[in-house]
Amino acid sequence: MVKESVVSKNYGGKLPLQTRSLCPECKRPLPATIFERNNQVFITRTCPQHGETEEIYWEDAKYYEFARGFATGSKGIENPNVGKIIPNSGTNCPADCGLCQNHHNHTALANIAVTNRCDLSCWYCFFYAKEGEPIYEPSLKQIRNMIRNLRKQKPVATSALQLTGGEPTLRKDLIEIIDIARQEGLEHIQLNTDGINFA
Structure with a gap:
């Protein structure tokens, strides 16, 4: 020691x-x-x-x-949800805090699960909805609010987003989701997909 x-x-x-x-x-x-x-x-x-x-x-x-040598010193992070919407002081960090005041790095790449539906049934997948389970699919308004909260983080607003799922290409409004992300100022948007719907 x-x-x-x-x-x-x-x-x-x-x-x-x-x-x-x-x-x-x-x-x-x-x-x-x-x-x-x-x-x-x-x-x-x-x-x-x-x-x-x-x-x-x-x-x-x-x-x-x-x-x-690439580290840039920490200023801490201010998450607009912690302490206001989510009453969390960081005592359970990192189990359930999101980004509390104990975190010193900003969100480099945010993930938003836009659905838990999938067109495959891979045995190793931890997320997709099995038959009979509830479908998770946030509305366009909910997705916009999620992105706005990411953009409110200080001192560095989130600038990169990955749309994930399930299989996000199963959403008929995927283009609208991408448009919302652009409208809210995200600079980098990527899609986590199995690619079947692109083939």
Whole structure:
């Protein structure tokens, strides 16, 4: 274990540094330390229930430092829903908070599930509606509101969106959904599809 006195409290500081992680067993949020040993970067954390866990965080310490050079310092994030619509202080982060004040990164790529219907029945799919299950399909108004909330995030508004499902091409109003995304200022829109309807 790394001594607390030598741990950088500033995320992005020199190694070792202190951050937050999860217990791999119970998923409890825990203080964690990232440190270098034998040209590898490790992460360690101690869960009161499951004890200490140490894992390789990055295979090559030099490459880790190179990649960290692209980090831009965190200003935190302000989510328009947390604390107003969703009464959440982050105590259950990351289990059910969305983006609470504990998060330091903005939404790089938002996913909106526009349907849970699908034209396939892949055994590994976790989302599509099986026969007899309720269909999830938000209205155009609901989708517009979702996008507006993404665009209200501060200090960086979401600019990229993936329309997913189920199979989003099963929606007859898919073009209208894309138009809404453009109207609301999204710069990048991508479609997660099996491609059958394009063939």
